[in-house]
Each structure stands twice: as structure tokens, then as C-alpha cells.
Amino acid sequence: MANNIVPTYNGDSKDLAYFLRQSEKYIDLLKTDNNNLFNSLLLEQVKSKFSGPARDIIINRSFDNWPDLKIALVTRFGDPRSEEILAYDLNTSIQSHPQSFSEFHDEISQKLQVLKEHLAINSDSQEVRVFK
Structure with missing residues (x-):
């Protein structure tokens, strides 16, 4: 049921903030301090919500933590202006x-x-x- 918190994301810049907010909510809600395997599965579940150009990000690079993946998404799909x-x-x-x-x-x-x-x-x- 918690999996439904994370929306699908195809690389549209107008959906980026919502996707990141919901993904962080999902990860923070379910992550554990003593189970790295489970935490890795949470990240994989978030990555499974990608389609289109967003999926290309995870196909071309390996991300094993949320902060690195978030930075890559913001760099690629976020507004570059300050x-x-x-x-x-x-x-x-x-x-x-x-x-x-x-x-x-x-x-x-x-x-x-x-x-x-x-x-x-x-x-x-x-x-x-x-x-x-």
C-alpha cells in the first residue's frame, strides 16, 4: 500500500518536485536503521516508477543511494536557473x-x-x- 505513495515519473520537469517529495516521504516512512537490504529494496521500488527519459538515467548509471539519484534527477530535469x-x-x-x-x-x-x-x-x- 505504501508503494502507491510514489507516483510514476517520466522526466517531466513540472512533476519533478512532486515526485521527489513523495519519494522522500516513502523512503523516510519505511527505511530502517539496521536493514541495508530492505533500504536498498526501497530505492529499487522508487526507481521502478521511472519511465521514458527518467528511466534512461537509471539505465545508464548505477545509483545505490537516494541522495545521488536525487541530484542526478535535479541536474537532468530541474530548472537550471538559480x-x-x-x-x-x-x-x-x-x-x-x-x-x-x-x-x-x-x-x-x-x-x-x-x-x-x-x-x-x-x-x-x-x-x-x-x-x-
């Missing part, structure tokens, strides 16, 4: 002349979502994420 650039892009957005208010709102919402996902992926501390 937090500062994403925030600047959001703060300096201006509605263009032919753009409707609804279209501008959608653009701002999308930029805010990208920034929030970047924070979720790259901030290890929950307190830091909440503060930002």
Missing part, C-alpha cells in the same frame, strides 16, 4: 499590450510555481522553504 534569477524574472514581469489580464495572471502563476518547485527541490530545510 533562485535569484527565477525571483527576478517573477518580480520584473510586465503585462504586454496585446496580453489579456487572464493571460498575464496565468504567466505570473506559472513563474511562481516554477520558483516554488525550485525551492522545494533545492532547500533541504522545511523552515527555509516556509521562510522563503
